[in-house]
Amino acid sequence: MATSSLAQxxxxxxxxxVWKSIFRRGPARTNRTxxxxxxxxxxxxxxxxxxxxxxLRVRATYYLGSITFFLFVVLVITGILLMLYYHPAVPxxxxxxxxxxxxxxNGVFLRNLHRLAAQAMVVAVFWHxxxxxxxxxxxxxxxFNWVVGVGLLLVTLFxxxxxxxxxxxxxxxxxxxVGTNIISAMPILGRPVRFMLLGGNLVGENALLRFYxxxxxxxPLIAIVLVGVHFWRIQKDGxxxxxxxxxxxxxxxxx
Amino acid sequence: xxxxKNSYETGFGSDALKNPQRIVFITKKTSxxxxxxxxxxxxSFPHLLLRESIAFQVMVIVLVGIALLxxxxxxxxxNPLVTPNPAKAPWYFLGLQELLHYFPPLVAGIIIPTLVVVxxxxxxxFNVNVQGEPLWAGNRALRFKVFLxxxxxxxxxxAIFRAWTVLVPTVAVAGPLLFxxxxxxEGQPAWKFLRTRPVSWWVMTWFITVSVVLTLVGxxxxxxxxxxxxxxxxxxx
Ligand code: HEM
Numbered sequence: 145m146a147t148s149s150l151a152q153x154x155x156x157x158x159x160x161x162v163w164k165s166i167f168r169r170g171p172a173r174t175n176r177t178x179x180x181x182x183x184x185x186x187x188x189x190x191x192x193x194x195x196x197x198x199x200l201r202v203r204a205t206y207y208l209g210s211i212t213f214f215l216f217v218v219l220v221i222t223g224i225l226l227m228l229y230y231h232p233a234v235p236x237x238x239x240x241x242x243x244x245x246x247x248x249x250n251g252v253f254l255r256n257l258h259r260l261a262a263q264a265m266v267v268a269v270f271w272h273x274x275x276x277x278x279x280x281x282x283x284x285x286x287x288f289n290w291v292v293g294v295g296l297l298l299v300t301l302f303x304x305x306x307x308x309x310x311x312x313x314x315x316x317x318x319x320x321x322v323g324t325n326i327i328s329a330m331p332i333l334g335r336p337v338r339f340m341l342l343g344g345n346l347v348g349e350n351a352l353l354r355f356y357x358x359x360x361x362x363x364p365l366i367a368i369v370l371v372g373v374h375f376w377r378i379q380k381d382g383x384x385x386x387x388x389x390x391x392x393x394x395x396x397x398x399x
Numbered sequence: 400x401x402x403x404k405n406s407y408e409t410g411f412g413s414d415a416l417k418n419p420q421r422i423v424f425i426t427k428k429t430s431x432x433x434x435x436x437x438x439x440x441x442x443s444f445p446h447l448l449l450r451e452s453i454a455f456q457v458m459v460i461v462l463v464g465i466a467l468l469x470x471x472x473x474x475x476x477x478n479p480l481v482t483p484n485p486a487k488a489p490w491y492f493l494g495l496q497e498l499l500h501y502f503p504p505l506v507a508g509i510i511i512p513t514l515v516v517v518x519x520x521x522x523x524x525f526n527v528n529v530q531g532e533p534l535w536a537g538n539r540a541l542r543f544k545v546f547l548x549x550x551x552x553x554x555x556x557x558a559i560f561r562a563w564t565v566l567v568p569t570v571a572v573a574g575p576l577l578f579x580x581x582x583x584x585e586g587q588p589a590w591k592f593l594r595t596r597p598v599s600w601w602v603m604t605w606f607i608t609v610s611v612v613l614t615l616v617g618x619x620x621x622x623x624x625x626x627x628x629x630x631x632x633x634x635x636x
Pocket of ligand 1: 205207208209210211212213216269272273276279280281282286289290291292293294296297300371374378383384385
């Protein structure tokens with residue numbers, strides 16, 4: 145047999161007890177072991193074992209939901225790295241931005257990547273939602289997952305908005321001032337809600353700290369839980385919408 | 400309870416509460432065959448995982464490429480005493496800020512966003528949206544009158560508030576909507592797409608068009624005092 149030495153080495157690695165203790169299956173060459181590869185893995189078991197080939201076509205999703213999720217992953221990683229250099233204090237927060245620009249190795253790149261992914265995630269989440277809408281992906285039995293999606297949309301917007309204040313520059317300060325002033329227009333609740341959000345009547349150091357906690361702890365946790373429910377529900381609702389099924393059910397078929 | 404004959408057989412009894420028995424009804428629209436017949440299936444490993452990894456890699460490459468060329472903005476240290484003119488929200492809220500320019504804060508800042516979120520949530524719970532009948536499939540004459548009245552009222556309302564940046568995209572979507580009502584089923588196949596759109600399609604398309612226009616206007620065409628500026632003339636931001 146003319147197996148390459150690399151394949152042989154890999155084969156030997158697979159035969160070790162250490163490897164077997166981690167991956168409790170043989171090579172994924174049969175449908176049984178391929179199924180095990182998915183549902184025997186904590187991270188992959190959110191995925192179905194089988195998918196319809198129609199749902200795999202690019203135009204079924206344009207991978208928009210996946211890309212939204214991947215952007216979130218990039219944001220969590222770059223965000224944690226940024227936290228190592230950031231103090232939520234006035235005016236130290238601004239100095240940390242300057243340090244990222246001039247002192248920290250690759251600080252500019254790190255900040256660029258986080259900021260860019262944040263903008264991209266807002267675009268992607270809207271695009272994903274509109275795409276799902278036009279495909280009719282909200283129809284029963286997927287109503288509830290659509291509602292979970294609306295929750296994810298709001299969390300994404302809030303994440304982006306709370307992050308906007310953190311650099312503590314003029315752009316940040318006035319954008320948050322303009323935005324939170326709108327809340328006071330709400331009858332009765334407006335002023336108390338704004339006070340609670342800002343920890344005061346003005347955008348100051350309390351507001352910075354609150355936005356920091358919201359941005360780095362509370363909202364990401366909510367997002368992770370909602371994404372978990374969202375993915376789980378896709379499976380429980382029978383996978384992605386296949387367009388033709390719906391049309392046949394209604395007694396007409398287009399195209 | 401009838402006594403069990405062997406360990407595999409569950410009991411059957413005449414007491415319907417203790418031992419419910421079911422009859423399956425298969426109605427025309429939801430036959431098991433149609434539901435189950437969604438086509439060929441493939442193993443997620445490797446077919447789905449491979450595609451997802453490629454999507455991830457392409458995304459990271461594009462992201463890194465842009466992050467190397469473009470720089471995140473950083474202005475002067477925050478100063479509550481110096482108000483920039485105009486003070487702009489992040490781009491995804493500039494549509495709302497544009498509305499605030501026309502309508503009182505309670506309407507533009509609270510009522511409209513709340514209504515939009517509520518509208519999103521209830522989409523799947525309304526049968527019109529679920530069935531997706533073409534808008535003009537029913538009583539065409541009546542629906543035409545209803546839509547024309549709504550349109551005239553909306554345009555009048557927007558004109559009173561001089562909300563031109565909302566009015567223009569509204570008319571731009573209303574045009575094809577009214578036009579589509581005159582398309583004959585046996586007419587040009589090229590127009591078939593427009594003719595068969597359901598009402599939910601029209602409403603969402605209107606919403607997206609207005610949002611995109613408002614966001615672009617707020618981002619590029621608004622300068623000091625929220626006045627209209629041309630981005631290529633260099634003032635404003
Ligand atoms: C953080 C935000 C979100 C993430 C990470 C996410 C992720 C995903 C993924 C990976 C899928 C699988 C198919 C695809 O890639 O399109 C999906 C499907 C779906 N998403 Fe999202 N999503 C998000 C936000 C939303 C929003 C805002 C909505 C709608 C309001 C929504 C509604 C749905 C629905 C209904 C499906 C099922 C579509 C079908 O059956 O065709 N999601 N989502």
